[in-house]
Amino acid sequence: MSESSGNQDVQTGKEVAATKNRLSVKEAEALGYYDFMSYLGVPYYHTGGLVSTRKxxxxxxxxxxxxxxxxxxxxGFSACYLARKTGCEVVGIDIAELSIEKAKERARRQGISDRVEFRVGDAYAxxxxxxxxxxVITEFVSQFLDRSRAFKEFARALKPGGYVGINEMYKEKGIPPKAAEEIAYAEKIFREITGLSFSLPTPEEWKNGLEEAGLKNVNVRKFRPSPGLGEVKALIEGMGWSWNFALYFAELILKTGKYSLFSRKIRHRFKKLGEGKKILLRKKSTSKYVGYILATGMKE
Structure with a gap:
C-alpha cells in the first residue's frame, strides 16, 4: 500500500485535523490500521522496498x-522517491485523506511540488x-483490490503504449497442505488487521488478471525478499540525507514504543502482524512459497 490500499474509508476533516497533532492512546486505537501507520510515519509497506520501486x-x-x-x-514516500530518482511527473492517489495530507507535506519538504501531485481518489473510479x-503503478495495493475492476480502470487511464506495473506479493500454487494452512492463517491475520480483502494470488493469477484487462506483452517476474545494503542506501537517499534518516526512524521507534506500551489493543495488533509476517516472510517451511512479483503489461 504502497503504502495505503485503495479500499480504505476516507477520514473526516475532524479526524485529519486530530492526527496532525499528537494523538492520545484512545485516539490512536480508534484509527484504522493504515491510518495509524501513516500517523506513525511508516515510509512504505511493499516487500521489495525502494530497490523494487526503481526496478x-x-x-x-x-x-x-x-x-x-x-x-x-x-x-507519498515512493512517489517522491520516483520523481526525484527519474525526473518524471508523478500523480499519487489514495482514498485515505490523512495519507494524502502527509504526502503533500512530504512533497513540499522535498521541494518537488512542481513534479508531484497528490489527491484523494478511488482505484475503481x-x-x-x-x-x-x-x-500506472501499484505497490502492495492491488492484492487488496478486485483485480478485474481495478486493472480495467488502470488500462483506461493509460496512453497507448503505456504500462501498468505492479509490485505485489504472491504465493505459489500446489503448496503442501500444512504450509498452505499456515499461509491461509497469515492471510486471515492481514484481513483482520487491515479490514481489507487479502488472499495472495499465484503468479499465474496475476498474469491472467492483467491480460483480462486487455493488456499485452504481460510479463510476471518473481522475486524473493532479500533486504540488504542497497535498500538501506535507497532509504537514506529517499530521506534526503543520513542525519534526517536517523531522526526519522528514531521518532518512528519512539512513537511505536509509546503506543505499544500504553495500549493492549495496539500491542495485540503488532503482535499479530509480526506473527503473520513471520509466516509469509521468515519461516523456512512457509516463506519459500511466498514472494513478490514485478509484473508489467502494455496497452496497445
Missing part, C-alpha cells in the same frame, strides 16, 4: 518525459480522463 519504473520505461500515476500512494498516463 519497476525501469520495466515501465519511466524517464523524465513520462507521467506516472501511483494508485494507493499512501504518504480514477478521477482522470482516458489516456492520461504513461504508466
Amino acid at each position: 519497476l519504473a525501469e520495466l515501465c520505461l519511466v524517464d523524465p518525459t513520462k507521467k506516472v500515476l501511483m494508485v494507493g500512494c499512501g504518504t 480514477l478521477p482522470f480522463e482516458a489516456g492520461t498516463f504513461d504508466a
Whole structure:
C-alpha cells in the first residue's frame, strides 16, 4: 500500500485535523490500521522496498518525459522517491485523506511540488480522463483490490503504449497442505488487521488478471525478499540525507514504543502482524512459497 490500499474509508476533516497533532492512546486505537501507520510515519509497506520501486519504473520505461500515476500512494514516500530518482511527473492517489495530507507535506519538504501531485481518489473510479498516463503503478495495493475492476480502470487511464506495473506479493500454487494452512492463517491475520480483502494470488493469477484487462506483452517476474545494503542506501537517499534518516526512524521507534506500551489493543495488533509476517516472510517451511512479483503489461 504502497503504502495505503485503495479500499480504505476516507477520514473526516475532524479526524485529519486530530492526527496532525499528537494523538492520545484512545485516539490512536480508534484509527484504522493504515491510518495509524501513516500517523506513525511508516515510509512504505511493499516487500521489495525502494530497490523494487526503481526496478519497476525501469520495466515501465519511466524517464523524465513520462507521467506516472501511483494508485494507493499512501504518504507519498515512493512517489517522491520516483520523481526525484527519474525526473518524471508523478500523480499519487489514495482514498485515505490523512495519507494524502502527509504526502503533500512530504512533497513540499522535498521541494518537488512542481513534479508531484497528490489527491484523494478511488482505484475503481480514477478521477482522470482516458489516456492520461504513461504508466500506472501499484505497490502492495492491488492484492487488496478486485483485480478485474481495478486493472480495467488502470488500462483506461493509460496512453497507448503505456504500462501498468505492479509490485505485489504472491504465493505459489500446489503448496503442501500444512504450509498452505499456515499461509491461509497469515492471510486471515492481514484481513483482520487491515479490514481489507487479502488472499495472495499465484503468479499465474496475476498474469491472467492483467491480460483480462486487455493488456499485452504481460510479463510476471518473481522475486524473493532479500533486504540488504542497497535498500538501506535507497532509504537514506529517499530521506534526503543520513542525519534526517536517523531522526526519522528514531521518532518512528519512539512513537511505536509509546503506543505499544500504553495500549493492549495496539500491542495485540503488532503482535499479530509480526506473527503473520513471520509466516509469509521468515519461516523456512512457509516463506519459500511466498514472494513478490514485478509484473508489467502494455496497452496497445
